[in-house]
Amino acid sequence: MKRLALFLLAALTLHAQQRVEVSRDLWISAYSKEVEGNNGGSHRLKLKGIQEFFLIDFDPVPLRGKKIVKAQLHVHLASPEAPLRRTTVSTISQDWVEGTGSSYAKTPGASSFVWAKTGELRWGNNEPDITCVVCGEGGSLWGFGEASAPDAEGWQIIPIAPEVAQARLEGWSHGFYVIDDIGSEYTRDGNAVKFTNFVNRYVSSREDKRIHKPYFTLWLEDGAVEAPKAVNQVNPVAAGTLPPVPAISAVKPNLPSKDVFGRELASTHFFAAKGETIGFSVAGKPLVKAPDLGVKLYSMPKVGGMHDPLVPGDDSKSEDTFIELHVPKDATAGKHGGTVTVNGTVMPFTITVWNFTLPDRLSFLPQMNAYGLPGHARDYYRLAHEHRVVLNQLPYGWTGKVDEPAPKLGGDGKWDWTKFDAEFGPLLDGSAFADLPRGAVPVDAYYLLLNENWPMKHDEHFKGGYWIESAFDEAYWTQFRDMAAEIAKHLEAKGWTEPMFEFYLNNKVYFKKDDWRKCTAAWIFDEPVHTQDFWAIRHYGREFWNAVAPYPKVNLTYRADISRPQWQRELLDHCVNVEVVSGVLRDYWPRIQRRAKACGNLYYMYGSANAIGTPNVTNAAWCVEAWSLGADGVVPWNTIGKDDAWQTPDELSVLYPTANGPVPSLRLKTFRAGQQLVEYLTQYCVVSGESREAVMAAVRATPGLSATLVKKNEEDAGKSQFGKDTQPAFEALRMRLGAYLDTKAPAPKDRWHDPRPTRPDLKKAREIVPLAVP
Incomplete structure (x- = not known):
């Protein structure tokens, strides 16, 4: 009886394991000159760190109603010198088009790194690229693991998290996104180091010869499947209403002067909060009177013919002066006056102190x-x-x-x-x-x-x-x-x-x-x-x-x-x-x-x-x-x-x-x-x-x-x-x-x-x- 039970268990396990053929596959690139490229017709699939990846899929319809307890992707290595190592397999929360391109061809209507359908439909809600629908974004799921060592015939097995495979059966996913987790490698001999940045790893695609085509192995059983948690998305927020621009009459300066950003000063009527510091520059050596404000003067030497360093005090070699005005926190709100005098020319200025205060501890x-x-x-x-x-x-x-x-x-x-x-x-x-x-x-x-x-x-x-x-x-x-x-x-x-x-x-x-x-x-x-x-x-x-x-x-x-x-x-x-x-x-x-x-x-x-x-x-x-x-x-x-x-x-x-x-x-x-x-x-x-x-x-x-x-x-x-x-x-x-x-x-x-x-x-x-x- 015990022997019969073991036989039945083995038969059940064997029955639960199923080979599933690939229905579509595609290789895409994040490299700047290739982001619109499609390689759906290539006989190879490529992994290259965060630069190149492949999408692969099977037909889930015949398997609906089953629970996946284990899943693997079998691939034939086309780069023996660079086998697969730890690899991520993710769900894809948006559908994609395999296309027939090769050599990174821009194929209208086919998928690429930045297009779900090149020229027609962006990934996500007009998002930058495919990363918005894989590896945790857009409700996607992922898992990673060590690929098996290549066998004598060059086959490697990539483990797939059961929930990632299950999502395909339930319609929560549109196939599988595969990315290399190592990316770059190095070899060391004592203190000598040689780097290989962005290793090229190739496997056969379904367009390759029959004996090298990739395939999935799934272990299936009957059983209910729990739905994934709701996607945590940020809903766009409508723009608020900013206050209107107040009508202010400008008072033109009568001295050559520039604002803090280096443009010609538009007005000598300034505005500032309590605790705020503002500034402007004038040509020459000024005498500044501003009894209600903190005043600092900086000479403005040139570097390469341009102003940038500011030296506190009066430097006779400098032709220009930066004037800094600080509004004390206890200043009275309202208008405060002052003057700037250069070579006998007096330029009055006014600063309106607004009735609010900048904090001592920074918010930004x-x-x-x-x-x-x-x-x-x-x-x-x-x-x-x-x-x-x-x-x-x-x-x-x-x-x-x-x-x-x-x-x-x-x-x-x-x-x-x-x-x-x-x-x-x-x-x-x-x-x-x-x-x-x-x-x-x-x-x-x-x-x-x-x-x-x-x-x-x-x-x-x-x-x-x-x-x-x-x-x-x-x-x-x-x-x-x-x-x-x-x-x-x-x-x-x-x-x-x-x-x-x-x-x-x-x-x-x-x-x-x-x-x-x-x-x-x-x-x-x-x-x-x-x-x-x-x-x-x-x-x-x-x-x-x-x-x-x-x-x-x-x-x-x-x-x-x-x-x-x-x-x-x-x-x-x-x-x-x-x-x-x-x-x-x-x-x-x-x-x-x-x-x-x-x-x-x-x-x-x-x-x-x-x-x-x-x-x-x-x-x-x-x-x-x-x-x-x-x-x-x-x-x-x-x-x-x-x-x-x-x-x-x-x-x-x-x-x-x-x-x-x-x-x-x-x-x-x-x-x-x-x-x-x-x-x-x-x-x-x-x-x-x-x-x-x-x-x-x-x-x-x-x-x-x-x-x-x-x-x-x-x-x-x-x-x-x-x-x-x-x-x-x-x-x-x-x-x-x-x-x-x-x-x-x-x-x-x-x-x-x-x-x-x-x-x-x-x-x-x-x-x-x-x-x-x-």
């Missing part, structure tokens, strides 16, 4: 990123603080070696923080800024020293491999968790709980180039590219948050700089809570905002400050545009000039070095102008009752306040390119909001919006377990 964070500071380090932080921006210096380099002073591990096993506290404590408690306009407000963001090689030693623990779960020994993670906890404990004990302390991994494996020792990263942490990179970032985050859980008072964050959010999936959800996204935020902001809302995240847009000699309004408008895309900050990727910035124009020199400490640039003033206008927007949302989303939509709909991204190459941070309508639109928006808030006279607040993110709840993160082929 222009973060001046830095990779090292010359002498007078604290003065750089003070200069940034004065200009309502945030200086944040990365305290380690490619090898993870940290800057001094750093905590030291003593022979007793305890960490000595004495020198670190003395140097950085005043920044973290705010006392370093007590005499500045915003008072003793601590720095908003501060990089932690913790990285992949400190205090652990990466190469002492690294075992190799592309997947982080098996790449290190347990001693590595023990040391990492211990240090994360030590940092959190110390910050909490010192009471430094207000700044955002950013755990951030900056290094990239390809920095190793020809020498393994050049960098300690085994993945691309900064601007991750492939699934293996996002997966590694995720793992570090989970270790970090578990380690610091006993110290909830500290405002700890885990930051990642993302240039390819379309390939991120939900891998960093409820893990990374600060995302610094490149200019492609303009294309993908709805999904980034959706994730931010669901996870409590903060996100910025990163790029570069404008080049010297191009319109300075760019930086101010960039702040406003980023806010209108849901971001709460911008990050110019490098902002500290070098000595030669005084001879050769350098767009990275937003803060100029001198022997006596840093001086500002004109462009730094324009970042402040942008930050201040975002404070207007933030107060307007609260006071008017309009939702931020509605006001964001109104700003996006305003001609001139949206830019295009200009990049030299894929790795370039890019610049925001605005047009001729930008400055008038910026100034009109400022007048609209300022006049409105003046009539409402809202009481001052310390902060109108807190951009700081919440700590992630790891329990809310999707548990993702790689599949394996038995």
